[in-house]
Amino acid sequence: MDWMDVKAVAAGSGEQAPREPAPRDAAGAVPVLGPIEGLLDSLNPPQRAACEHEEGPLLILAGPGSGKTRVITHRIVHLLTTGRARPDEILAITFTNKAAREMRDRVEKRLGGTKGLWISTFHSLCARILRRDAEALTGYTRDFSIYDTGDRNLLLKRLIKELGFDPKRFRPAVVGGWISNLKNRVAADGLRLDSDGGMEGEVYDKVRRAYEAAMRENNALDFDDLLLKVLELFDEHPGIRDNYSRRFRFVMVDEYQDTNRVQYLLTQHFASHHGNLAVCGDPDQSIYAWRGADIRNILDFEKDYGAAELVRLEQNYRSKGTILAAASAVIAHNNARKAKDLWTEDEDGERIAVLECGDENDEAREIAMQIQGFVGRGGSYGDMAIFYRANFMQRAIESALRLARVPYQIVGGLEFYSKREIRDLVAYLRLVVNPADDVAFERVVNVPARGVGATSLARLSEWARGCGVSLVVAARSSEALEAIRGRAKKGLAEFSALIEQLVSLREASPAVVLDFLLEEFNRERWLREMDDGSGTDDREANIDELRAHAEEYDRLHPDAGLRGFLEEVALVSDTDNMESDVAKVTLMTLHSCKGLEYPYVFIAGVEEELLPHARALAETMDPDAGLEEERRLFYVGMTRARERLFLSHAGTRLFFGESRWTRKSRFLEEIPGELVEGGRPDLEEDEALGAYEPREVDAGLAVGQVVVHDHFGTGTILQLTGSGVNARAVVDFVHHGTKQLLLQYAGLSPAS
């Protein structure tokens, strides 16, 4: 980590005379500075070479922890401050919003602003282009809706039924996955679909056609369309394509190993005019083949773009030697791979620990205990992260952390925007912007309840289809309403009136529209209506959060309006809710952890079937490829760790409510050298726990006493053992049976 001050070579990075300061395109644009003295001094030679590379293609092969993001941001800053480019001539593309934000922050730190720079994900970049140029696509307007997977499946289900197929046999999610897959690869293999069964394939294809037609009618695009339509736009309107490729004189793509065919072609378009394309990535960290990423894109880069400069970043500044060696040894088991030598100047550090646990709860508890131990010895929660292969594993870990009073945050997982109340409100907003959005209409026409049920809706749909109009238009037509009975008729009229009012607020700020809606709904009644017994507090809080989010958005983007807000909501999932400088342990899937680093990393569930995931081995593609991608995933997880790495596995684990025996992962055998088995590698239990400040435990607890526990509720103490930090109680809980608890974590209090 000290490499920054290793060399203090005087500034002399071959600066040329800065060009005439370019005219700024807007007030508050990035200030055009002179060259920053010594900007590149802190970089090692290859890093520096990557930053100084000027025109033409550049491939940066960057191992984990090799300062890749640093290089990209420095390169941007370098381009700007030497006057080689204006902010609005630079396009940097990332895969996740997290990465985009990180990059923007870092540039901002150096320049004090990022106005005019385009740093975004493929998806938001494309959405932005389409907002501008959608009219050039037949059938679409700039008010298009963006459908997420849920919306897509809802529409598919309706279509499958309408076409007379059984949605059980042809499940919307499966058909949708198939369509998505097709779109991601479409440009590679042409439109030919290689369906297995002739009959099945035909159905799939019929549904697909109906889906595309319906999407057009709804003025809606799904995630894949965002990219695909831009490709279409560029293909059909070379003029538009040229505008962009001339405008962005420098294009950069991060995590290039994760690009799919469509993204590959888009990139090509963006660079078509000048060839100033810098991509960076690491084939060993390619973990998205399952959704169409094609590792050949990065492997063939030099072939695709002749005379590309190649820079390899192989010095690792992140992990202790032992961790790096272990990760390297694991990844070396992949055959389809070019060998690579990562090295570090750092010391070896502590050995990697393997935690063998009973079941998933023991595992979670063990991790929690480790964490408390380290915090007791001066560690900070914010320095620790727990990774797992699949989201369901989150549960056990979460509850153990709660019990142990470990503060945590979860990245991704259950999404904010998939919550009922949020989806409904958002659907209203969508309908206001894009009245052709029938999926949104169906979602909210009876929210809150207006007596409009399935049958009336079916009648309305039928009429609408007959006339070729949207549901909103149909609902306004007295002719359409003739076929509908009293209660529902009145409801539809109410709904129409509401939409009409909302449409007049079309240009208002998102928060204003939300307020109007909530007022209109009678918030309390609506909440009560949604109550499923768990109370309305959470939903209420979610609504407030959405409102706050809308307000914040409006403040930052005063001119973006509803359209902009909806785009953000559709594309910025709350995977991005991660707070980085906060005293909380961070939980996430192995896929989400890419690009991050933590001093202490725990990887849970390092087991066969789970870490090489069974489905990755069994399914579709060739099993070796599946296994190797799993290995890369593990590699990505391991290389996030700076100081300490903990790998845990449980003897049994609950799947679908059924406890199953497990075997430890073959990947563990691939780690050379000695692993510390079990227990706490460098602490005795007492030491670990003693360091953690105990809460007062003996507060008059006695056998036979009735006590209350945060999580398990009321119970009776059957037995008390141990003392001090080892004091335990066996408690028979009314609803949860008998548990043994460590008093210092349990927080038992006498029942009142």
Place this chain on the structure above:
DNA sequence: AAATCCGCGTTTTTT
């Protein structure tokens, strides 16, 4: 049309 009950699939990963 709304409320309740039952059966089924779910859990690989994400924009």
Place this chain on the structure above:
DNA sequence: ACGCGGATTT
């Protein structure tokens, strides 16, 4: 174990 959607009842 759990939640969703569909079928059943009220």
